[in-house]
Amino acid sequence: MNLDATFSALADPTRRAILSRLAKGEATVMELAKPFEMTQPAISQHLKVLEDAGLIVRRIDGTRRPRRLAKAGIDAMDQWLAMLRKALEKNYSRLDNVLAAMEHNEKGKSQ
Amino acid sequence: MSKMTLKTEGDTHIIVTRRFAAPPEAVYRAHTDPKLIQQWVLGPEGWTMPVCINEARPGGKIRYQWKHEKGQGFYLTGEFVSLEPYSRIVHIERMHLPDPTPDNYVETRFDPDGSSTLMTMRMTLPDAKTRAAMLATNMEQGMEASYKRLDSLL
Numbered sequence: 001m002n003l004d005a006t007f008s009a010l011a012d013p014t015r016r017a018i019l020s021r022l023a024k025g026e027a028t029v030m031e032l033a034k035p036f037e038m039t040q041p042a043i044s045q046h047l048k049v050l051e052d053a054g055l056i057v058r059r060i061d062g063t064r065r066p067r068r069l070a071k072a073g074i075d076a077m078d079q080w081l082a083m084l085r086k087a088l089e090k091n092y093s094r095l096d097n098v099l100a101a102m103e104h105n106e107k108g109k110s111q
Numbered sequence: 112m113s114k115m116t117l118k119t120e121g122d123t124h125i126i127v128t129r130r131f132a133a134p135p136e137a138v139y140r141a142h143t144d145p146k147l148i149q150q151w152v153l154g155p156e157g158w159t160m161p162v163c164i165n166e167a168r169p170g171g172k173i174r175y176q177w178k179h180e181k182g183q184g185f186y187l188t189g190e191f192v193s194l195e196p197y198s199r200i201v202h203i204e205r206m207h208l209p210d211p212t213p214d215n216y217v218e219t220r221f222d223p224d225g226s227s228t229l230m231t232m233r234m235t236l237p238d239a240k241t242r243a244a245m246l247a248t249n250m251e252q253g254m255e256a257s258y259k260r261l262d263s264l265l
Contacts, residue, residue, distance in 0.1 A: 085115070085117045086155070087154040087155055088115060088127060089115050090155060090156075091152055091153065092129050092131075094151035095138075095141055095151040096131065096132070098141050098150050099132065099133040099141060100132075100133075102133070102137050102147070103137065
């Protein structure tokens with residue numbers, strides 16, 4: 001997997017939102033364009049970037065071309081969840097220190 | 112000190128648990144005293160919270176404002192619904208990026224466990240789409256940190 005293409009594909013908030021939407025199930029260009037209030041060509045452009053990065057794939061269903069997450073896209077979503085986890089873990093390890101300092105101050109006061 | 116758990120539940124909930132080596136009273140205070148909040152609710156490296164308003168009473172206002180060392184910033188506003196010292200806080204919050212995100216209804220419980228505390232935070236988002244978007248937004252902060260690490264590698 002081309003990490004560089006993946007990073008540039010994920011750097012755009014609309015493309016991250018498209019991945020979030022596809023995490024819930026496959027969708028057509030029209031279905032994707034609606035909630036984002038974007039034109040279909042604009043959405044198609046984002047989808048092309050995501051496709052080239054190997055994050056999504058398309059299926060042929062008559063005249064429809066629904067997109068869904070590829071394995072790499074699923075991994076990227078998992079990575080995002082891991083990043084929220086990381087930010088919270090960072091907060092709570094700081095909180096451990098704050099709590100230790102509070103206890104220390106309490107002891108200082110009672111002496 | 113202990114491992115945090117984070118899981119999604121149903122379509123609209125996110126549940127986080129964490130144990131702390133301090134009694135519920137101290138953990139509750141660290142969640143309600145602005146001077147203490149400013150020391151730890153900072154997310155990834157590089158952020159500070161120059162403004163912290165936290166009126167810990169029913170209907171009281173919340174406003175956290177973050178600033179990155181490189182200059183950009185964003186803020187969060189909210190209101191307290193109910194507080195039960197030192198066991199439970201219910202509040203509503205939203206991020207401003209700068210448009211407000213949908214309301215996140217958050218219940219935080221502090222349960223004594225010997226001399227330590229088990230914290231359980233339960234977030235409820237209006238719908239599945241909002242939860243997915245919120246996870247993506249929070250991850251954006253994490254992405255920043257990754258990009259920086261990437262920068263230092265290149």
